[in-house]
Amino acid sequence: MSNKIDAFATPPQPYWMASTGSTDYPALEEDIKVDVAIVGGGLVGITAAYLLKGENLDVAVIEADRIGQGTTGHTTAKITSQHSLIYDKLIKHLGRERARQYAEANEYAIFFIEKLVKQKKIDCDFSHQAAYVYTQQDQYVKQIEDEAKAAASLGIRAHYLEQIPLPFDVKAAVRFDNQAQFHPRKYLLALTEDITGRGGRIFEQTRAVDFREGDPFTIITEGGHKVRAERVIMASHFPAYGGSGYYFARMYPERSYAIAITAEEKFSGGMYITAESPGRSLRSTPYQGSELIIISGEHHKTGQGPPTESHYLNLARFAEQTFTVTGMPFRWSTQDYTTLDEVPYVGRLTSKSPNVYVATGFRKWGMTNGTAAAILLRDLIVKGKSPWEEVYNPARFEADPMVKKFITANLDVVKQMAAGKLKKAPAAAEPAPGEAAVVSGKEGKVGLYKDKEGRLHAVDLTCPHMGCELAWNGAELSWDCPCHGSRFTYEGDIIEGPALKPLRAGGDKFNP
Ligand SMILES: Cc1cc2nc3c(=O)[nH]c(=O)nc-3n(C[C@H](O)[C@H](O)[C@H](O)COP(=O)(O)OP(=O)(O)OC[C@H]3O[C@@H](n4cnc5c(N)ncnc54)[C@H](O)[C@@H]3O)c2cc1C
Ligand code: FES
Numbered sequence: 001m002s003n004k005i006d007a008f009a010t011p012p013q014p015y016w017m018a019s020t021g022s023t024d025y026p027a028l029e030e031d032i033k034v035d036v037a038i039v040g041g042g043l044v045g046i047t048a049a050y051l052l053k054g055e056n057l058d059v060a061v062i063e064a065d066r067i068g069q070g071t072t073g074h075t076t077a078k079i080t081s082q083h084s085l086i087y088d089k090l091i092k093h094l095g096r097e098r099a100r101q102y103a104e105a106n107e108y109a110i111f112f113i114e115k116l117v118k119q120k121k122i123d124c125d126f127s128h129q130a131a132y133v134y135t136q137q138d139q140y141v142k143q144i145e146d147e148a149k150a151a152a153s154l155g156i157r158a159h160y161l162e163q164i165p166l167p168f169d170v171k172a173a174v175r176f177d178n179q180a181q182f183h184p185r186k187y188l189l190a191l192t193e194d195i196t197g198r199g200g201r202i203f204e205q206t207r208a209v210d211f212r213e214g215d216p217f218t219i220i221t222e223g224g225h226k227v228r229a230e231r232v233i234m235a236s237h238f239p240a241y242g243g244s245g246y247y248f249a250r251m252y253p254e255r256s257y258a259i260a261i262t263a264e265e266k267f268s269g270g271m272y273i274t275a276e277s278p279g280r281s282l283r284s285t286p287y288q289g290s291e292l293i294i295i296s297g298e299h300h301k302t303g304q305g306p307p308t309e310s311h312y313l314n315l316a317r318f319a320e321q322t323f324t325v326t327g328m329p330f331r332w333s334t335q336d337y338t339t340l341d342e343v344p345y346v347g348r349l350t351s352k353s354p355n356v357y358v359a360t361g362f363r364k365w366g367m368t369n370g371t372a373a374a375i376l377l378r379d380l381i382v383k384g385k386s387p388w389e390e391v392y393n394p395a396r397f398e399a400d401p402m403v404k405k406f407i408t409a410n411l412d413v414v415k416q417m418a419a420g421k422l423k424k425a426p427a428a429a430e431p432a433p434g435e436a437a438v439v440s441g442k443e444g445k446v447g448l449y450k451d452k453e454g455r456l457h458a459v460d461l462t463c464p465h466m467g468c469e470l471a472w473n474g475a476e477l478s479w480d481c482p483c484h485g486s487r488f489t490y491e492g493d494i495i496e497g498p499a500l501k502p503l504r505a506g507g508d509k510f511n512p
Pocket of ligand 2: 248463464465466467468481482483484485486497498499
């Protein structure tokens with residue numbers, strides 16, 4: 001492997017974060033009452049806040065950490081209605097009308113983002129690009145042909161091809177025209193300034209930890225303050241409050257990895273993704289008067305699979321086989337949730353929660369789906385209806401007996417995985433500096449991480465969400481849950497996922 005892989009010497013950091021400053025909004029220090037409270041300040045929460053502020057509503061965003069540092073700060077930020085192979089499946093499984101709604105929502109989202117960028121003169125490296133899905137395997141050729149036909153039949157400018165501009169041969173590809181890409185944080189931070197400039201409130205480092213249904217709905221923060229709101233949007237990636245919606249049982253989290261390289265060759269333009277696994281996705285972005293080529297892929301279920309470091313190495317190998325790599329200044333990884341039918345859940349949280357809304361399950365296509373979600377929720381809140389509500393309706397499975405069976409089976413798996421953790425861990429010595437180990441403690445398993453300075457960090461490996469046992473993620477130095485994707489630092493703090501409490505300290509349960 002090339003010795004130009006600079007990014008391996010430092011912890012992972014997305015280019016989007018390295019190239020923008022952090023925000024510094026205050027934490028919530030009192031009880032407040034607003035028209036609309038939005039939990040989560042990623043692309044969905046901030047776009048929704050921007051739109052609702054435009055309706056003269058009193059809006060507050062409650063963000064656990066800092067704005068745009070969640071999945072939105074770690075995305076690849078293609079703005080496209082081309083979501084790998086989807087339209088042929090949607091037509092076959094959901095029918096032409098719902099597939100049309102999905103296509104229209106996502107094409108409209110591209111138009112919406114472009115319009116906003118132009119209107120507000122947002123300097124966010126927005127550019128039009130074609131989006132390609134390609135295959136190098138014969139078995140996917142027919143699916144690509146079908147996808148091109150299905151997308152075109154829904155009004156998308158889709159074309160079947162046998163060559164693409166990348167420097168290798170393909171068996172088949174489909175190209176969507178007039179798609180786009182941008183720098184997600186430059187875009188989001190501009191919207192954030194617009195929201196606060198018009199009196200919208202943003203509270204950072206304010207985690208929502210408890211919820212009371214009612215009119216108004218009450219959110220209780222980690223600091224003990226109450227946010228009372230007529231309407232609430234759960235835009236926390238995984239809904240911080242799911243009511244009786246069983247969201248954890250009808251979505252699964254998948255992580256993917258990205259590297260950003262510099263190369264001797266100029267990138268051909270365009271945005272690309274493979275139809276087959278292991279997934280490979282490519283785009284470029286302006287960088288220091290030249291460009292970075294962003295290569296991502298290597299998806300796997302969170303908390304499962306081989307040691308995570310291997311995924312960055314596989315991407316670096318692919319980069320070196322494809323380009324003359326001169327540097328790799330950035331690498332990062334992140335996760336997104338996929339729903340049972342691959343269409344996000346956007347709308348009323350459940351049929352029993354009339355004033356709570358949700359947007360989740362974007363299947364790694366949340367720039368357009370998330371923008372469409374914010375528009376849909378604005379329309380539901382302001383007009384009571386949206387032309388896209390049927391396809392995204394989170395309650396679409398409520399009456400389906402197969403789904404009830406699926407949820408029960410999922411709950412059984414969680415119980416088994418929670419029981420599995422009672423098995424003794426293999427005897428393990430204290431880890432070496434920079435490494436982790438799992439040992440049996442007095443009350444269950446304890447995760448140990450020894451930092452480079454030799455300090456030992458011990459946490460109880462029981463996930464506070466539903467009790468599954470966490471697994472070590474060596475690439476990001478985190479403990480990750482294989483059940484529903486909660487993640488924690490090696491000190492036990494929440495990074496993301498459904499858990500609302502940190503890990504318990506493991507020191508008192510561990511006898512070296
Ligand atoms: C590897 C990868 C590549 C991707 N590439 C693309 C792409 O090219 N194009 C595309 O369209 N999509 C892409 N996506 C998907 C897209 O990035 C996501 O769907 C989108 O960013 C999700 O936005 P969000 O606002 O829902 O979540 P986030 O950006 O994660 O925001 C949620 C926020 O809620 C906060 N929060 C969580 N819990 C609480 C709580 N209890 N209280 C208060 N705040 C809370 C979090 O701190 C976070 O800031 C990709 C995803 C992955 C994983
Ligand atoms: S048990 Fe659900 S996220 Fe861990």
